[in-house]
Amino acid sequence: MSKKVIIIGSGPAGYPAALRLKELGAEPAIVESWDFGGTCLNRGCIPSKAFLDTGHRVHAFEGLRELLKAGSEVNFSPDMLDWDKIKARRAEVIAKLRTSLEKLFQAKKIEVIRGRASFSGPNEMAITGPHGEIKRQFDYAILAAGTRPAFPPPFKDFAGQLTDSDRIFDLPARPKSLLIVGAGVIGLEFACFFNSIGVQVSVLEILPDLLAGEDPQVTRVVRSSFEKRGIKFHFGKKASRITVTGGRKTVELEDGTNLEADEILVGAGRAADLAGMGLETLGLPWDRKGVKVNEFMQTTTPQIYAAGDINGISLLAHSASRQGEIAAENIMGAKHTFDADIVPKCVYSWPEVGTVGLNKSQAEAKGLTVKTSRAFYAGIGKAVACDETEGFAQLVFNAADETVLGAQLVGGPATELIHVIALAVKLKLKRADLKSIIYAHPTMAEAIHEALYK
Numbered sequence: 209m210s211k212k213v214i215i216i217g218s219g220p221a222g223y224p225a226a227l228r229l230k231e232l233g234a235e236p237a238i239v240e241s242w243d244f245g246g247t248c249l250n251r252g253c254i255p256s257k258a259f260l261d262t263g264h265r266v267h268a269f270e271g272l273r274e275l276l277k278a279g280s281e282v283n284f285s286p287d288m289l290d291w292d293k294i295k296a297r298r299a300e301v302i303a304k305l306r307t308s309l310e311k312l313f314q315a316k317k318i319e320v321i322r323g324r325a326s327f328s329g330p331n332e333m334a335i336t337g338p339h340g341e342i343k344r345q346f347d348y349a350i351l352a353a354g355t356r357p358a359f360p361p362p363f364k365d366f367a368g369q370l371t372d373s374d375r376i377f378d379l380p381a382r383p384k385s386l387l388i389v390g391a392g393v394i395g396l397e398f399a400c401f402f403n404s405i406g407v408q409v410s411v412l413e414i415l416p417d418l419l420a421g422e423d424p425q426v427t428r429v430v431r432s433s434f435e436k437r438g439i440k441f442h443f444g445k446k447a448s449r450i451t452v453t454g455g456r457k458t459v460e461l462e463d464g465t466n467l468e469a470d471e472i473l474v475g476a477g478r479a480a481d482l483a484g485m486g487l488e489t490l491g492l493p494w495d496r497k498g499v500k501v502n503e504f505m506q507t508t509t510p511q512i513y514a515a516g517d518i519n520g521i522s523l524l525a526h527s528a529s530r531q532g533e534i535a536a537e538n539i540m541g542a543k544h545t546f547d548a549d550i551v552p553k554c555v556y557s558w559p560e561v562g563t564v565g566l567n568k569s570q571a572e573a574k575g576l577t578v579k580t581s582r583a584f585y586a587g588i589g590k591a592v593a594c595d596e597t598e599g600f601a602q603l604v605f606n607a608a609d610e611t612v613l614g615a616q617l618v619g620g621p622a623t624e625l626i627h628v629i630a631l632a633v634k635l636k637l638k639r640a641d642l643k644s645i646i647y648a649h650p651t652m653a654e655a656i657h658e659a660l661y662k
């Protein structure tokens with residue numbers, strides 16, 4: 209008899225798990241209470257990249273101005289962009305991808321159950337949806353329920369009047385000014401996009417710098433690039449009070465300063481919300497970080513696995529997908545583990561950021577002596593030809609034997625190039641191995657080549 213597995217959540221953790229289980233001969237079913245494809249497809253990675261693509265087009269269009277014949281004029285300003293059309297384009301992108309995902313599930317004959325799942329026993333789930341309540345038995349379950357935008361105090365009491373990364377995509381009108389709370393990846397990507405379409409953007413961050421834990425060389429480049437474009441940062445400041453009057457929103461800081469904007473986007477992290485899911489019937493504890501798993505993605509309740517944001521290991525779609533597959537494979541008898549050291553961390557703003565493995569201070573914290581080698585795009589032919597000279601490629605080596613420990617790329621196609629280094633970290637390649645391949649000329653990848661000789 210094939211194993212019956214129910215997966216809660218159709219995001220990038222849940223749907224690859226279902227596909228893998230089917231491939232391995234199990235009988236998977238997937239339950240989804242909202243849009244198929246989860247946060248990533250509907251309210252995260254994909255819509256934010258569709259928005260950022262609009263920003264890129266504006267950026268490219270602006271770049272043409274200097275090449276116009278003397279006397280000709282392009283009558284364009286970002287104010288001319290139609291907010292409803294920007295939203296419609298994002299909706300089209302989502303619909304296209306969601307439809308093909310749903311068709312894939314139909315083609316593979318994987319059951320999709322619409323409704324909200326909760327555990328009603330150690331091997332039983334109750335699903336409440338358009339069909340009323342149904343009960344389903346399972347041998348194993350994979351919890352892939354994701355996370356929600358978090359509202360820390362004092363924003364918590366104003367959640368309904370402020371916006372978050374779910375609702376920002378559907379704002380009825382483009383705000384004239386936007387205050388973003390949180391200078392993490394989500395906050396920065398929205399800052400970059402809204403600034404590019406003519407919104408006055410400021411960012412409030414409680415920490416002293418953006419992208420917490422990132423190499424200071426990287427954050428310096430990003431910060432100065434954003435500031436040059438008019439994005440204002442307020443670092444090391446804590447909000448104490450919120451007021452909302454007549455459409456104007458104000459954050460009072462602890463130092464007495466007021467920050468005002470038409471709209472406030474709270475991008476200060478995400479939290480698990482597993483209330484009402486019956487985890488207590490399984491004796492499974494959870495908190496705002498989600499549910500703890502072992503290296504095999506298995507919770508303390510052996511028949512329940514947890515993959516993706518909900519286990520709090522790495523709040524990224526590609527981590528979620530790998531973990532979903534690992535959970536599926538382990539249910540089918542494998543003993544696979546998740547390698548968090550080779551997860552690329554990317555920011556799709558401009559400049560882009562792509563990092564993997566260890567940076568200098570992380571390596572030193574592990575007691576290693578490191579050597580870093582950096583090459584700037586300003587010295588790379590393709591970068592100069594394309595006017596993309598911001599940023600650098602930095603490689604981190606173990607000083608003892610020149611093993612590649614990690615890389616920090618900022619500028620150029622950092623989110624694409626980072627995979628070369630992910631492979632090097634995974635395979636424990638040395639500087640000489642990376643030197644032994646031939647880098648096409650002219651490419652942005654030559655920054656990696658240059659860095660190897662520094």
Ligand SMILES: Cc1cc2nc3c(=O)[nH]c(=O)nc-3n(C[C@H](O)[C@H](O)[C@H](O)COP(=O)(O)OP(=O)(O)OC[C@H]3O[C@@H](n4cnc5c(N)ncnc54)[C@H](O)[C@@H]3O)c2cc1C
Nearest residue numbers: 217219220221241246247248252253325354516517524525
């Ligand atoms: C604005 C934004 C941009 C992002 N950009 C990127 C990016 O560029 N790259 C990247 O790697 N990551 C990005 N992320 C993070 C990424 O979206 C998440 O890491 C990823 O979606 C997590 O996948 P998941 O499957 O764990 O959860 P989710 O994608 O959140 O899916 C969970 C699903 O479970 C469903 N569910 C929950 N409870 C139940 C229940 N009881 N019954 C039935 N269904 C339930 C939910 O409705 C949801 O559809 C971004 C996130 C945001 C918010």
